[in-house]
Amino acid sequence: xxxxxxxxxxxxxxxxxxxxxxxxxxxxxxxxxxxxxxxxxxxxxxxxxxxxxxxxxxxxxxxxxxxxxxxxxxxxxxxxxxxxxxxxxxxxxxxxxxxxxxxxxxxxxxxxxxxxxxxxxxxxxxxxxxxxxxxxxxxxxxxxxxxxxxxxxxxxxxxxxxxxxxxxxxxxxxxxxxxxxxxxxxxxxxxxxxxxxxxxxxxxxxxxxxxxxxxxxxxxxxxxxxxxxxxxxxxxxxxxxxxxxxxxxxxxxxxxxxxxxxxxxxxxxxxxxxxxxxxxxxxxxxxxxxxxxxxxxxxxx
Amino acid sequence: xxxxxxxxxxxxxxxxxxxxxxxxxxxxxxxxxxxxxxxxxxxxxxxxxxxxxxxxxxxxxxxxxxxxxxxxxxxxxxxxxxxxxxxxxxxxxxxxxxxxxxxxxxxxxxxxxxxxxxxxxxxxxxxxxxxxxxxxxxx
Numbered sequence: 256x257x258x259x260x261x262x263x264x265x266x267x268x269x270x271x272x273x274x275x276x277x278x279x280x281x282x283x284x285x286x287x288x289x290x291x292x293x294x295x296x297x298x299x300x301x302x303x304x305x306x307x308x309x310x311x312x313x314x315x316x317x318x319x320x321x322x323x324x325x326x327x328x329x330x331x332x333x334x335x336x337x338x339x340x341x342x343x344x345x346x347x348x349x350x351x352x353x354x355x356x357x358x359x360x361x362x363x364x365x366x367x368x369x370x371x372x373x374x375x376x377x378x379x380x381x382x383x384x385x386x387x388x389x390x391x392x393x394x395x396x397x398x399x400x401x402x403x404x405x406x407x408x409x410x411x412x413x414x415x416x417x418x419x420x421x422x423x424x425x426x427x428x429x430x431x432x433x434x435x436x437x438x439x440x441x442x443x444x445x446x447x448x449x450x451x452x453x454x455x456x457x458x459x460x461x462x463x464x465x466x467x468x469x470x471x472x473x474x475x476x477x478x479x480x481x482x483x484x485x486x487x488x489x490x491x492x493x494x495x496x497x498x499x500x501x502x503x504x505x506x507x508x509x510x511x512x513x514x515x516x517x518x519x520x521x522x523x524x525x526x527x528x529x530x531x532x533x534x535x536x537x538x539x540x541x542x543x544x545x546x547x548x549x550x551x552x553x554x555x556x
Numbered sequence: 557x558x559x560x561x562x563x564x565x566x567x568x569x570x571x572x573x574x575x576x577x578x579x580x581x582x583x584x585x586x587x588x589x590x591x592x593x594x595x596x597x598x599x600x601x602x603x604x605x606x607x608x609x610x611x612x613x614x615x616x617x618x619x620x621x622x623x624x625x626x627x628x629x630x631x632x633x634x635x636x637x638x639x640x641x642x643x644x645x646x647x648x649x650x651x652x653x654x655x656x657x658x659x660x661x662x663x664x665x666x667x668x669x670x671x672x673x674x675x676x677x678x679x680x681x682x683x684x685x686x687x688x689x690x691x692x693x694x695x
Binding site: 314315316317318319320321322325326329416417419420421423424427428431432443446463466467470471473474477511513516518520522523524525526527528529530531532533 | 585596599601615616617619622644647649650654658662663664665666667669673693695
């Protein structure tokens with residue numbers, strides 16, 4: 256049985272819950288995103304009113320650089336060390352935002368390196384990731400076993416994927432629980448742009464990579480929405496560059512056809528059989544590559 | 557006790573509850589991660605503090621050729637959180653409410669899709685708390 260609560264108290268409770276959100280006070284922009292919507296309850300088909308909590312600054316999703324590394328591996332893309340951001344440049348990154356962005360960049364490079372045999376380089380990049388995590392006060396909140404297992408699994412690609420993903424999830428969790436959503440967003444942004452950069456060369460010849468690049472429109476729009484809420488000039492400049500990149504993706508055609516999914520309750524799995532097709536021209540790909548390169552240079556300088 | 561005093565006590569109770577709920581978030585994550593074994597995390601941690609019939613949502617892209625696992629957790633027990641997956645045309649692809657609020661579900665994705673994931677407390681079980689979603693994938 257549901258309790259009846261005075262609207263004022265209900266509002267107060269909701270505010271208190273939001274206020275307690277990992278020590279962070281609700282931002283004005285968040286309040287703007289709380290929208291009352293009418294949806295249809297699928298179970299009883301009665302129209303019900305729900306509060307949609309669309310907290311863009313808190314809940315967003317970007318493709319994982321590890322997923323890109325997996326696709327590069329499946330596509331048998333040749334190793335190209337020149338694509339990586341040199342580990343030696345780590346000392347250039349002194350501000351918190353530069354460190355956060357490049358933590359993401361080096362994490363994506365590390366995921367890329369997982370596909371190839373170069374143990375020393377993997378260790379070098381892991382060390383850089385660990386050092387940047389330390390400088391961002393994240394390192395102590397990452398399970399030591401992840402760190403320890405990295406060196407002992409240096410030649411095991413699948414283990415490196417898992418450890419890399421777990422390390423960045425731990426970082427994401429720590430930052431979001433400590434009122435550092437903006438830093439978490441920068442880490443993810445750096446990882447996303449580097450993964451896209453690592454994909455661009457292969458995309459010119461490999462259809463799977465080409466499609467994957469074309470499918471990044473939702474991600475870049477999420478990044479723009481996140482970054483433009485910042486009050487830092489450098490982040491706003493990055494948001495502006497990302498908005499220009501988002502514009503390039505507007506021209507990419509994705510044709511989608513819904514097909515009814517098939518659930519298998521016994522296996523707890525649903526087969527999503529909808530069809531989609533990406534159309535991206537060589538010219539569009541070149542423009543996207545140019546924008547990605549410009550943004551990456553801005554990040555890794 | 558005056559009405560004002562009652563309201564102050566009630567507010568204090570709600571604020572205390574909110575901070576206790578926050579502490580629960582970390583515990584919930586630990587339990588929820590157990591549902592993602594053998595899957596590679598997408599490297600992100602999705603959480604929202606929900607009250608009553610609030611719905612949290614976010615957009616994501618599920619890439620073709622992958623199998624994803626979405627785990628949805630709230631409170632101490634499995635099955636307190638309802639999650640739904642919609643495609644870009646707002647077709648309902650999945651609701652765990654149709655499967656006894658299953659705390660995790662796998663999705664075999666043929667072609668890439670832009671999706672919206674919604675999460676909402678099952679008010680028959682819980683009317684406030686931390687909602688955690690985790691996403692994993694495998695080749």
